[in-house]
Amino acid sequence: MKTIRKAACLLALPWLAGAAYAQTTPDSDLRAARVLASNCANCHGTLGNAQGAMPSLAGQQKTYIVEQMRAFRDGKRPATIMHQLAKGYTDQQVELIADFFSRQKPAR
Numbered sequence: 001m002k003t004i005r006k007a008a009c010l011l012a013l014p015w016l017a018g019a020a021y022a023q024t025t026p027d028s029d030l031r032a033a034r035v036l037a038s039n040c041a042n043c044h045g046t047l048g049n050a051q052g053a054m055p056s057l058a059g060q061q062k063t064y065i066v067e068q069m070r071a072f073r074d075g076k077r078p079a080t081i082m083h084q085l086a087k088g089y090t091d092q093q094v095e096l097i098a099d100f101f102s103r104q105k106p107a108r
Helices: 001-015 025-037 061-073 081-088 091-102
Strands: none
Touching: 001 061, 025 091, 061 081
């Protein structure tokens, strides 16, 4: 039951972030990217620096993150929950998230 609630909350986060994404200035893009990327923190760590078995996103190539998110969304990459989460993002939101994490400094 807890897993279902957690998944439902995680799936709702992209829509909640939509209001922050409505603006199109560089500052608003950065704010939107931070809000969208914060949805990833539970599994991938603060600013994309994961603890434990989850992969870190900080410092990854933007194109790699975009490709993986699309693969999850399109069912081309198997996953337990990422395929569901990725469906909640537009291509533009995925680009913002990928750009944000590619600019973060890896912890290791």
